[in-house]
């Protein structure tokens with residue numbers, strides 16, 4: 634469970650990238666975070682994960698404030714950034730072991746999870762290669778595997794599907810659904826409205842840092858009563 638409480642962020646004086654955002658992302662659900670380019674999605678996700686700090690408000694991950702108890706909060710989520718441009722001179726497996734060390738994942742558990750997720754995301758045969766030799770998609774797959782090594786209750790993904798081939802995209806969607814089914818909280822940003830419609834239990838739409846809509850996919854469909862209802866709603870709210 635992730636609670637974003639009255640959270641704001643400005644990079645420059647007088648221009649809010651995120652403006653008093655309130656969102657509660659519950660367990661047992663996939664929550665889609667939508668909005669046009671520059672809306673404030675990545676800024677919000679970076680505040681949840683503690684990469685940048687909020688100017689105002691607080692964010693609580695499973696009861697832990699990212700401001701007051703950052704280590705406890707961080708132990709409770711897995712994070713996939715929008716940019717997988719890691720240039721470390723490590724082999725894939727070395728990177729995964731490094732991440733598992735940080736999260737204090739036992740030898741048995743890390744072996745089991747590395748095996749499971751490198752098979753799921755089809756990176757098993759490349760784990761002994763240097764990351765510098767990876768393609769963009771391979772780096773992204775490595776980040777996905779790394780984000781699951783602590784078996785996080787909360788899984789936060791910033792535009793995870795762009796750049797993945799259809800087979801891996803399908804594996805990712807299935808894993809997101811499974812995690813939500815098992816009681817987890819899956820929060821991801823996307824521009825692909827079809828995927829949001831297909832996957833999400835709830836969505837939020839933001840623009841210019843402000844929340845424009847929050848509701849279930851059923852509510853969107855009922856309100857619009859037509860095919861492509863999410864697209865209609867998005868265009869009306871953001872463009873209208």
Ligand SMILES: Nc1ncnc2c1ncn2[C@@H]1O[C@H](COP(=O)(O)OP(=O)(O)OP(=O)(O)O)[C@@H](O)[C@H]1O
Pocket residue numbers: 644645650668669670671672673674675676677
């Ligand atoms: N490091 C930064 N320094 C200054 N301004 C920034 C920085 N990062 C983001 N911004 C600004 O904050 C606003 C929100 O950006 P953000 O990256 O959160 O948008 P986004 O919703 O993730 O967009 P996209 O869909 O393009 O990924 C934009 O106006 C952007 O120019």
Ligand SMILES: [Mg+2]
Pocket residue numbers: 674675676715
């Ligand atoms: Mg972004």
